[in-house]
Amino acid sequence: MNCTLSGAIRNVKNKGSKDYLPKPLWESKLRNWNNGKCVFPLLSTTHARLSGKVKKGNHYYQSHLHLREAFHNRKTRIYHQKTRESGEYLPNRRHQMAASPAPPPPSLPYTNKPLIKTATALFHSSFHRQRFLSRNRARIQCEQSGFENGSHHHHQQQQQLQWTVDCVAGSDPIHIILKPPAATASPMPMNSGLKSSKKVCLFYAAEMEALAKRIAAQSDAIELRSINWRKFEDGFPNLSIPNAHGIRGEHVAFLASFSSPGVIFEQLSISYALPKLFISSFTLVLPFFPTGTSERMEDEGDIATAFTLARFLSNIPISRGGPTSVVIYDIHALQISIAFPDDGAWKRFHKQLQHFPVIICAKVREGDQRIVRIKEGDPKGRHVVIVDDLVQSGGTLIECQKVLAKHGAKKVSAYVTHGVFPKRSWERFTHDTGGHPDSGLTFFWITDSCPLTVKEVKNKAPFEVLSLASSIAATLQI
Amino acid sequence: MEMEKPQKKQVLLFYCMEAQDLARKIAAQSDHIQLQSINWRSFDDGFPNLFINNAQDIRGHHVSFLASFSSPAVIFEQLSVIFALPRLFVASFTLVLPFFPTGSFERMEEEGDVATAFTMARILSNIPISRGGPTSLVIYDIHALQERFYFGDNVLPCFETGIPLLKQRLHQLADSDNIVIAFPDDGAWKRFHKQLDHFPMVVCAKVREGDKRIVRLKEGNPTGYHVVIVDDLVQSGGTLIECQKVLAAHGATKVSAYVTHAVFPKNSWERFVHKNGDDSNKAFAYFWITDSCSPTVKNIENKAPFEVLSLAGSIADALQI
Numbered sequence: 012m013n014c015t016l017s018g019a020i021r022n023v024k025n026k027g028s029k030d031y032l033p034k035p036l037w038e039s040k041l042r043n044w045n046n047g048k049c050v051f052p053l054l055s056t057t058h059a060r061l062s063g064k065v066k067k068g069n070h071y072y073q074s075h076l077h078l079r080e081a082f083h084n085r086k087t088r089i090y091h092q093k094t095r096e097s098g099e100y101l102p103n104r105r106h107q108m109a110a111s112p113a114p115p116p117p118s119l120p121y122t123n124k125p126l127i128k129t130a131t132a133l134f135h136s137s138f139h140r141q142r143f144l145s146r147n148r149a150r151i152q153c154e155q156s157g158f159e160n161g162s163h164h165h166h167q168q169q170q171q172l173q174w175t176v177d178c179v180a181g182s183d184p185i186h187i188i189l190k191p192p193a194a195t196a197s198p199m200p201m202n203s204g205l206k207s208s209k210k211v212c213l214f215y216a217a218e219m220e221a222l223a224k225r226i227a228a229q230s231d232a233i234e235l236r237s238i239n240w241r242k243f244e245d246g247f248p249n250l251s252i253p254n255a256h257g258i259r260g261e262h263v264a265f266l267a268s269f270s271s272p273g274v275i276f277e278q279l280s281i282s283y284a285l286p287k288l289f290i291s292s293f294t295l296v297l298p299f300f301p302t303g304t305s306e307r308m309e310d311e312g313d314i315a316t317a318f319t320l321a322r323f324l325s326n327i328p329i330s331r332g333g334p335t336s337v338v339i340y341d342i343h344a345l346q347i348s349i350a351f352p353d354d355g356a357w358k359r360f361h362k363q364l365q366h367f368p369v370i371i372c373a374k375v376r377e378g379d380q381r382i383v384r385i386k387e388g389d390p391k392g393r394h395v396v397i398v399d400d401l402v403q404s405g406g407t408l409i410e411c412q413k414v415l416a417k418h419g420a421k422k423v424s425a426y427v428t429h430g431v432f433p434k435r436s437w438e439r440f441t442h443d444t445g446g447h448p449d450s451g452l453t454f455f456w457i458t459d460s461c462p463l464t465v466k467e468v469k470n471k472a473p474f475e476v477l478s479l480a481s482s483i484a485a486t487l488q489i
Numbered sequence: 490m491e492m493e494k495p496q497k498k499q500v501l502l503f504y505c506m507e508a509q510d511l512a513r514k515i516a517a518q519s520d521h522i523q524l525q526s527i528n529w530r531s532f533d534d535g536f537p538n539l540f541i542n543n544a545q546d547i548r549g550h551h552v553s554f555l556a557s558f559s560s561p562a563v564i565f566e567q568l569s570v571i572f573a574l575p576r577l578f579v580a581s582f583t584l585v586l587p588f589f590p591t592g593s594f595e596r597m598e599e600e601g602d603v604a605t606a607f608t609m610a611r612i613l614s615n616i617p618i619s620r621g622g623p624t625s626l627v628i629y630d631i632h633a634l635q636e637r638f639y640f641g642d643n644v645l646p647c648f649e650t651g652i653p654l655l656k657q658r659l660h661q662l663a664d665s666d667n668i669v670i671a672f673p674d675d676g677a678w679k680r681f682h683k684q685l686d687h688f689p690m691v692v693c694a695k696v697r698e699g700d701k702r703i704v705r706l707k708e709g710n711p712t713g714y715h716v717v718i719v720d721d722l723v724q725s726g727g728t729l730i731e732c733q734k735v736l737a738a739h740g741a742t743k744v745s746a747y748v749t750h751a752v753f754p755k756n757s758w759e760r761f762v763h764k765n766g767d768d769s770n771k772a773f774a775y776f777w778i779t780d781s782c783s784p785t786v787k788n789i790e791n792k793a794p795f796e797v798l799s800l801a802g803s804i805a806d807a808l809q810i
Contacts, residue, residue: 244724244754246560247591248605255601271535273562280608288600302536311577312544316537319569326615403533433533 208232211294211487212258214285215266216278221466222298222459223266225480226487233484238281248277255288262332264294264487269301269320270463282327282335292332295324296483298460299401299429300339338486340460340479341400341428370395372411383410391419394453401429402457404436416449423448424473430457430464437464442472500583500808501525501547503574504555505567507783511587512555514780514801515808522805525552527570537566544577551621553583553808558590558609559784571616581621584613584644585804587629587781588722588750607639614641627807629781629800630680630721630749649807651749651779652684652719654798658777659717669714669741673704673732677720691716693732704731712740715774722750723778725757733772743774745794751778753785763793 211233215223217240227235236258241249252258263285267278286293302317327335370388374381395415402408402425412423422443430437443451455473459465459480468474503525504512516524525547528540541547552574556567575582591605616624626646640646659665671691672678678692691709695702716736718729723746733744751758763771776794780786780801789795 244757245590245752246754248561248603250603250605251599252601252603255599271562272537272565273560275565276561276605276608279612280603280605283608283611284603301534310540310544312541314537314539314541314569314573316539316565316569319565319572322572322615323612326611431534433535436533 208488209262210234211262211264212236212290213264213266213487214238214252214281216268216274218270218274218462219266219268222462222478222480222483225459225478226266226484229481229484230488233487240277248280250277250280250284252281252284252288258285259289260291262292262294262487263288263290264296266296266298266483268299268460268462269297270461275320275323279323282324286328286330286335290330290332292336293327293330294336294338294487295327296338296486297324298338298340298458298479298483299431300342301431336489338483340458340482343400343429368393370415372414374407374410383407383414385414385418389418390415392421394422394424395420396454397423397425399425399427401431402427402436403431403433405432405439409439412452413449420448422453424452424454424456426456428458429460430468430474431461432464432468435467437468437471437474440473497521497809498551499523500551500553502553502555502808503527503541503570505529505557505563505570507559507563508555508557509783510787511780511783511799511801511804514799515555515804518801518805522808529566537569539566539569539573541570541573541577547574548578549580551581551583551808552577552579553585555585555587555804557588557783558586559782568612575617575619575624579619579621581625582616582619583625583627583808583810584616585627585807586613587627587779587800587804588752589628589631590752606633610639611641614639614644616644618643625810627804629779629803632721647807647810649803650681650684651781651798651800651803652681654779654800654803655717655719655747655777656685658796658798662715664715664743667713667715669709669711669716671709671711671716671718671732671736673718673720673728680721681719685719689714691736693735695728704728704735706735706739710739711736714741715743715745716741717775718744718746720746720748722752723748724752724754726753726760730760730772737772744772745775745777746773747777749779750781751785751789751795752782753789756788758785758789758792758795761794762789 208230209232213223213227213233214236215238223235227233237253239249239251239253243249265278265282265285267282269275269278282295300317300320302320324335324337327337329335368388370390371386372383373386375384397408397411397415399408408425408427412425415423425440440455441451443453452473454475456475456477457464457468459476459478465476469476497519498521500522502512502516502522506529512524516522526542528538528542530538530540532538554567554571554574556571558564558567571584589606589609591609613626616626618624623643623645626640626644627649628646629649629651631648659668662668668688669691670681670685670688671693672681673693674695675692678690682690689709691711692707693704694707696705718732718736720729723729729746729748733746736744761773761776771794773794775796777796777798778786778789780797780799786797790797
């Protein structure tokens with residue numbers, strides 16, 4: 012057996028990491044992993060097909076099998092990526108044991124370690140910080156440098172949310188949620204003061220340039236690098252990495268975006284080539300893992316294209332730092348057969364947002380139709396925020412919005428991590444300036460995981476873009 | 490004492506949309522090959538929504554997939570099918586990829602050059618194994634000779650060639666005893682000379698004269714012959730045209746060409762087409778290609794001087810391996 016942690020993980024000192032995972036899971040990992048350090052942040056939900064179908068040796072999927080079992084019993088918690096700066100886990104995270112003991116560890120080497128992060132950490136961490144900080148009597152001011160559109164929104168929410176928001180440039184309405192300072196540190200500068208930040212060379216796909224710049228702005232330790240993206244006459248990519256010698260011995264990351272099948276091959280070529288250039292470690296950051304979103308394996312003969320993509324990623328060559336780390340945000344999990352999409356959303360996120368009152372919707376069948384009903388909770392007089400991992404046509408969201416308005420919600424907003432919006436479906440979402448929650452949303456928050464959408468909606472109310480930049484910058488330090 | 494040839498096996502042939510015509514021709518070659526269908530649709534977000542019809546019925550059968558990677562955009566959907574088929578309890582799986590793209594322009598000259606051919610080979614090497622063992626991978630006239638070493642052990646590459654089709658066609662010509670084979674460069678000579686060694690040969694080479702690169706005759710004498718330029722693929726056609734000029738200048742009575750893969754990006758085949766009533770453009774008497782690059786072939790099938798030599802028979806035989 013030859014399991015090795017990626018070099019990146021070896022660098023992390025896990026204080027109190029034992030509180031991080033339920034014991035059986037953690038111990039089984041100890042058996043596998045050389046130096047016993049366990050940062051493995053696991054996601055709340057797995058791609059059902061992936062966990063069911065992948066070869067046993069692949070650790071990523073095996074670990075998700077554990078979770079999937081546990082998850083069905085609702086005993087698992089959602090884990091957040093531990094960040095070095097915060098130095099501790101977010102409070103009130105007491106873990107229950109997984110109901111079933113963990114299956115035996117995999118016996119074959121695995122190649123890549125996906126870090127499935129959740130972007131609702133952006134929300135969650137902000138809320139927690141507010142509590143944490145109020146306990147320590149520290150406050151973060153809300154900076155609204157040069158940002159016109161959203162400023163009044165944020166002032167309204169000041170009392171409750173205490174976000175720290177800054178913008179990349181005066182005219183670019185993208186919100187970057189900054190990390191809070193550690194308890195003893197003074198109010199933080201843009202670059203969180205990491206003790207031993209590791210220098211990372213960040214390559215990126217062409218469509219991700221804006222997000223890559225935001226990430227690099229987060230930290231001096233992250234340096235942007237370029238790639239020559241050209242094409243031969245026959246349409247196949249003609250790629251080269253300038254100054255390839257210069258990255259030897261460095262930690263390298265690639266920010267990818269598989270927005271359509273046509274762009275996959277060139278980015279995959281880069282992902283396969285970089286690890287072999289004598290680099291110290293390789294991290295693939297893929298904020299949005301596509302393809303899983305509309306598929307259901309119902310019959311033999313259904314083809315899970317998400318599985319195809321996962322195979323590609325699993326075969327990224329190993330580098331000197333060990334297996335590649337793969338970072339994905341809010342991977343869309345398809346429940347196998349029983350859960351409805353909205354229950355799915357509840358399962359994914361409720362534990363991260365549990366200090367808020369919760370409303371759960373459900374689709375029920377009435378005759379031939381499926382309509383959305385409120386299953387639990389009461390929206391009367393409140394500002395309701397609908398939370399989901401992604402949005403496609405937006406049908407579900409709109410139905411939910413109408414039902415909530417009908418039941419007396421004062422304002423309705425929405426948050427999705429991934430604004431897929433095929434065929435410009437974002438156009439159906441209009442802005443409610445006050446008093447008409449049935450016809451519009453007050454806010455519609457998305458992250459910048461899908462850059463093509465961001466370009467279209469960033470200046471259009473009710474859309475507001477929350478950047479993953481600081482979260483990614485922190486992950487790159489692992 | 491002859492070895493008994495194993496019984497012919499029944500093969501179920503799936504295919505990608507762009508290679509439909511070739512698939513039909515292959516099935517027509519033999520009763521043992523049966524066409525199967527796949528539902529190729531897309532979700533709204535552009536990602537493929539695929540379904541293999543009667544997946545249960547293919548259990549225990551020998552299955553094959555005819556792929557065509559004419560551009561990066563179509564690769565993903567075909568690969569999804571290729572990764573899924575071997576796991577449906579089939580008796581064996583063969584991937585027929587007549588034209589292996591991406592290798593043709595690339596030279597790894599410096600560290601930092603990204604060999605996309607290698608990426609492609611890596612992806613294909615990771616096709617899951619089926620009950621029949623590793624996937625067989627049938628490729629015609631692979632461009633870079635070293636690419637054969639890119640493949641891992643989980644696939645069994647089977648490197649075929651279209652040259653026998655050319656030989657057959659040449660025998661049918663009226664002046665078949667007056668033919669000389671010309672190679673546009675040393676690479677083509679290395680690839681093909683052994684299969685064509687009963688013909689007299691001419692080898693060209695590109696030499697640098699000052700700033701320019703021009704084609705020169707390196708060995709052989711084309712005077713008075715019908716010269717057939719042989720190469721594995723054609724892109725813009727520039728090399729072929731230069732060769733033709735040099736050969737004509739040295740006295741070749743007729744010049745024709747054969748390439749296995751007619752890539753012709755951006756319709757570059759147009760410069761070869763005989764225009765009606767215009768004698769000056771009949772530079773090439775014949776231009777033989779195979780149907781490995783389906784999208785192009787559809788465009789030029791019936792335009793002189795192009796003639797398509799179909800790989801169908803050769804592929805049908807390869808499926809029996």
